[in-house]
Amino acid sequence: MALGHRVRGHRARAVIGSIAALTALGGLLTGCATDSAESAEGSAQTVEVRTELRAMLPGELRAESARIAVGTESGYPPFEYTNEAGRIVGFEIDLFDAASKRLGLKYNFVDMPWNSLIDELYAGNVDVVAAAMSDTAERQIESDFVDYYNDSDAIMVPAGNPQGIKTLADLCGRKVAVLGGDSTQQIALQTMNQAECQAKPITVMPFDTDADALAQVQAGKADAELTQWSTGAYNAKQVGSGDIFEVANTEIINPTPLGFRFLKGDVEMVRAYQAAVQSIIDDGTYAEILEKHDLSVGALTTATINNQP
Structure with missing residues (x-):
């Protein structure tokens, strides 16, 4: 799948070294930041780093200290929600965690209102949005999606x-x-x-x-x-x-894929996460996460980019 070039010029990636650094990104981030180790319950199956997939990441994200910011809105179960311990959990959280572990990439979730997510992505304050977003043709104009689920x-x-x-x-x-x-x-x-x-x-x-x-x-x-x-x-x-x-409805209405949403033209990140999601589909980790959240009905066999093979 061909990806476009960045339409907003060069942007500084929201790579951070600590939770404190993330919360200092600016007043636009109205939610809270949670570390990947705290937020994701993850899969029971061990997810090992694959060096050939890690090599697909942008150069600055291959450093051991690299960490990305992930925008989410934690009021949308079963994809993302806050458990009794105050941790952000859910199907998409587990899936993003597994894909990131496959890439050997650390991350922090930033919990914020739904209507702030895309502004923060365009501003470069988060690197990706993981919030059960539908991959539509209109959204593909300024975003690239790595699709991970079919829903209606x-x-x-x-x-x-x-x-x-x-x-x-x-x-x-x-x-x-x-x-x-x-x-x-x-x-x-x-x-x-x-x-x-x-x-x-x-x-x-x-x-x-x-x-x-x-x-x-x-x-x-x-x-x-x-x-x-x-x-x-x-x-x-x-x-x-x-x-x-x-x-109320028994028939499928408005079927659409859901995907992790990236800024248009962030080619290396998109392709790395597409390869990582495909990898965990192939090794059974994806099916295990789906079953854990009772979501097997919407399983994909191929992790697509912008709903294209």
Whole structure:
């Protein structure tokens, strides 16, 4: 897959030597920093460094002291969330950890609001975003993705589905909560208002976090929430006793790959992480991590770049 050249000129990589250095990056980083050894539970299978893959990294990242900054938003289970010990955990955390171990590259997660993630990437304050981001053609204009999972969307409703919502078309004329910040779900609802819901538009209710959006459904302030299927299925099982929410749709809607997101043209990093993810797919580590988080349904057999073979 051909990658573009950097469109913003040379940027200083956010390589750091300590947590203190990371938190001093600037006032734009509103979240907290966590060390890779503390944040990721990781796979039970040992992941060894492969020298031929490590050699694919940019030269400055092959030094033993090198460390990168990884932007995330820890309110999106099962991909990333904070456990009772205050550590950021989840499927994507474990996967990024395994890929980084394969490359022999240290990192720190920086927890921040969803709508700050891409600005921090473009500003060079983080080197990569790991936040269950959909790989779309629009986002590929200024970003490159290493795809690691296939997902779709879920329509979340109160348990029992009292309004009988089953499809996207059923959302026309209703109040629907969603993660804001131009999430793919927010864009999908806005697109529907320009097409099939033009006569009965959806009242789109964007919120800063997925949890805030889902809370509107529980409070009766929204008829439904549109979210990613894996997150919706997780919340339907885990919130309360599993009897507060349910996923309304039985058919797949808006299928899309998810990927680690890099600044456009960061060619060496993208290719190194693509090779690392493919390596852990090939040796079974990926399948083990998927099974741990009950996400095997969305498994890839090939780690693609920008959804291209």
